[in-house]
Amino acid sequence: MGIERAVVLLSGGLDSATCLAIASKDYEVHALTFDYGSRHSKEIAAARAVAKHFGVRSHRVVKVDLASIGGSSLTEHAIPVKRVESEEGIGRTIPNTYVPARNMTFLSIGVALAESIGASSVFIGANSVDYSGYPDCRPEFIEAFQRAAELGTKTGVEGRPVRIEAPLLRMSKAEIVKKGAKLRVPFGMTWTCYSGRRTACGLCEACQLRLAGFREAGVRDPVKYAD
């Protein structure tokens, strides 16, 4: 029997790139990126670069038209992404960058791909510590989803359910940066900022969490930020 296959959900950000690096140690990786009508395509370009860097076995970019569903500043251009003025503002309430049921949708399609290609697990870079208040990044959600996937799939019924692996779930952003540095994640290829400008804004909550993580980890962030 050869090496097991894993599907890795790859957004092009720091977390999913680190997650891919972790999965690459033990699995034949099949990366899965969603083009879901978010405001810019820099993330998808980043995902392609990261996937290529790690020499994944396959990389699919699947269109899922969440923009027509609405409800988030990340897909509706009419809703401005709220800037946070200090780190204290992060994590208390669910921000308007929350995309309704996004991880549930992406994990479902990840499980579908795993069943289709015979992969034993789906890796997701969800993170509950510095999680920005997203409910679908919490351990209790991941566990409940695993249960639904066991009951609602062919492989589950046959007694070999697809496992959901979320190795970053309980890590802080600084721990993720340290882990990524150890696994030689090409941080400069990743894209975290909610804006799609040439340089990262440094002001949105995604940038702020990233910057704080690098600072705390004592690692230099090679990404260019606006002055």
Place this chain on the structure above:
Amino acid sequence: MGIERAVVLLSGGLDSATCLAIASKDYEVHALTFDYGSRHSKEIAAARAVAKHFGVRSHRVVKVDLASIGGSSLTEHAIPVKRVESEEGIGRTIPNTYVPARNMTFLSIGVALAESIGASSVFIGANSVDYSGYPDCRPEFIEAFQRAAELGTKTGVEGRPVRIEAPLLRMSKAEIVKKGAKLRVPFGMTWTCYSGRRTACGLCEACQLRLAGFREAGVRDPVKYAD
């Protein structure tokens, strides 16, 4: 307070049309159809006709590229849809028309739409009695999914989770036909056959289940079948 909103997953088949008729009695209906790269577009045309017939408040047709995921004869043209020769052959094993994690994916996007438009529930025409062996049509899956949706969504965290309603879950196909007849579902507009020909084939498992249901209910099926 006005009438509550519901999202209804509408495939264009007999079950989802009956489900829509049920939801229409008590809710302002927002229909949601998926264009997921299945073999033909007759289902989507049927969904449009049924939605129009019932005067739904909105109808979205959302593209989700499950064809690039593969694993099913319904999305991969290279896998032929298996014909069953008798009703005894149905329900024993999971057929190759199973689309990996389809209901999980569709329900997830349904929940996303419900959150986005402030709907209190998502209706799905899943049916576990004459269910063709699909694991994602079983009550235990629907319950597990409900739990995941409670934990993984903004509305769930806020204490008003989107409810998953599957009113046909425990009905036989004949009971669904009787219910649909009572609610004046335009059966002639619905499309059930897995093939996309001008007339229904009458031979695939979907046609056979439908025909047996009409026969048992003592209702005439107005859809045209190939000789």
